[in-house]
Amino acid sequence: MTFYSLLWWVFAALAFGGGIGMVAGRTPVASLLSLVLTLFSTGVIFILLGAHFIGVVQVIVYAGAIMVLFLFVIMLLNLGHDYQPDLRRAGWIAGASVACGVLAWLIMRTFTHETTLVASGGGMTAAQAVEQHGAVGAVAMPMFNEYVVGFELTSLLLLAAIIGAIVLAKRRI
């Protein structure tokens, strides 16, 4: 077991533990912090998988911005210490657990099955692309060449989201 795979297992365990903590968290703040742990660990796993840029963006965008937005809303709504537990009844919990166990097992089985991976159009693996364009450039190249329409559409989506959020949340415009 190399050092990197050891790190992978550590952060995979952290990510899983954070996920469980989020679902089981007693207050929204506890859930949120567990989710931050998960997101941070996944960011590290991205870096271990060679996706440096995506890993860091994951931490900046998810852990640093989206989660702070959640936090802000939780505090704004003052869901603080005297919070009512909101788990569904035992039957629901049991059912959901079984269903998710089955789901996890199915997904696991799908992934462990033999499949042949076919490289996409560029014909380069991620490592080769990083070698050629650098950690950031490797992602930028396809984004601004092949997927530039999608890129522009996401910016449009973000604009719509900004306006929508303002319209929804502001009492008086």
Add this chain to the structure above:
Amino acid sequence: MAIGVRKVRRPESGTSYLRAALKGMALTFRHMVDPRKVTQQYPDEKPNIAPRWRGTHRMEVHADGRPKCVACGLCPTICPANCIRLVPGEDDQGNRYPIVYEIDEFRCIFCGMCQEVCPVEAIHVGQDYEAAEFTRDRFVYDLDRLMAQDHPVTALWDPSDPLSE
């Protein structure tokens, strides 16, 4: 003396924030490099206290070591804080003297009335301010302690200028 009020025009609009900020920074920098500082290095460098400063008491003594106090009872009567305890006694020559004379310096408000009222100039408030003790009861000064104090006494007023003009 009338207090001069200077009206300064501080418009809220049309002010250059940047220039104002830079001006402020220059001002603070000038003060920072200015060698004139107001700090007094207190234990090394004692502050000059005013001649009318009123601190802890002292009792004047006669040459033979007896207190000058004649136990007339004026000071406990006039004391607004009621901090003086006096038990008068009389010796075989008929001289009154204090058997117990205690001043609670915690209750004392350092008004100086005891000094003013004393007919024999026995009790004085002194020019002393370093009164620190480890226990509270050390602040009840008894007669021996009061007589042992040797700091200068307060000039309640300048005899040549009683109205302090």
Add this chain to the structure above:
Amino acid sequence: MHDLGALSDTAFLIASTIKVLVAFVVTLVVVAMWTLAERRFSAFIQDRLGPNRVGPFGLLQPAADGLKNLLKEESSPGEAAKFYFMLAPMLAIAPAFLLMAVIPWAAPLPTPWGLVDMVIADVPIGILFILAFSSLGVYGLFLAGWSSNNKYAFLGGLRASAQMVSYEVSLGLSLIPVFMLVGNVTLTETVWVQQEGLGIWFAFPLGLAFFLFVIASFAETNRLPFDMPEAEAELVAGYHSEYSSMKFSMFMIGEYAHLLTQSALMATLFFGGWDIPFWQGDDMRVIAPGVVEGAEPAWWKSLLTFFAFAAKTLFFAFVFIWVRWTLPRFRYDQIMDLGWKALLPTSLAFIMLMAASILVLDTLGLPFGLGYGLILTAVNLVAMVLFFWVLDNDRILAGASARREVERRPSEDEAVVVEEPEEPAVPTGAGV
């Protein structure tokens, strides 16, 4: 090109360990000293002397403070969420120290075992790493405020999260012109481009970005013009109202470590890092393990460049103190206005301007060098003048009070015009 040999794996491990230890210890010591410096400089600004009794010039004051904080009773509110209450100071202190890992602090050092990079980790995503970890800094503050179960602490945490999210945007955007000029995001490359590639510190071609970066840094470190999260006058002590002894100390250490890393970043990104100006002898970069391009490395060059880096960093750290004791605190809505209505559009416009200028210059075929930098400097100068002309004097944006004043402005003859009072002389010999 100088090949000084790469480190072997063992030597690399040993060198890295030493570098981590040295960086951590030096940062801690400078942080301690900077708490003293803050108190001394603030005292000088207010015509006082500040703490000068413990040791020569008060140099042992931080040690005394540390000892006091270690020995003090540790209290925690009865209704606090204990686990998070413990966690918050750790979260506040960790990101600030982590940032030091990617900042290069001197020219590479030749040793008998090979060439040692004077940066703990030259990661390929340097500046993004910094953004990532400084964005995690908000959790410590927020958690402290929330877990204390105190309404003032809670308000402090709320303000901290709103403010840091708002200013992070400008912080990140003000760095994009730097990326555009460097063509990369590593910090070592940034230093190299300022030394040789462009031959001019980025503060000149990207002055407006630097200005925005400084403002956003103040907001990120919660230093005074932007210290809403702990505003003493309004919120007791904000998010750390309920903290005492060493836990409180950890917040302080975190704040000053953050201050130092931000100063180091200003030095590295905009003032050439460890570059010594007007001297070609230190212009070098590592292009492969053990291989150096440019001037020849030497131990005394490493030492000199380290001093240059330290001088720049401490200068900016001093500016932090200087500004803190000069400017008053903003009001909360003014902070939000400034962040979203002034800094964000300006940084976006500046990115557009710089991108367009670079595109034009590249199309014209100008070689990337000093002339290129000077043209960009001229463009930047125009942008800065325009920026200050627009934002200053309420020409376009005005505060609410200024608008109100315009409505009820008296006629000119009514205005009482008295000249500003002269600056009062320094008073001497006040009371104890």
Add this chain to the structure above:
Amino acid sequence: MLTESLILSGILFAVGVAGVLIRRNAIILFMCVELMLNAVNLSFVALSQEVGIEGQVFVFFVMTVAAAEAAVGLAIIISIFRLMETVDTKDFNLLRW
């Protein structure tokens, strides 16, 4: 680490699904959805190792969509909270506001 990463992604996705099924707090539901998106990102990144850098580009897009979703979703939650004084989905029993 490819297979392990994909399995981890599956497990995280299942945990997210479980959260959506079990919890009733609207904000936590949202966070569970974020976790599911994140699990998908993980499998994208893991596969991009073998298949090509495009996977990472998709992750970038997914993050953008997640950010937009969070902004709008939280705005909806805030306006519901203003009306209902609660974020418990059990109490959201009116189809109007």
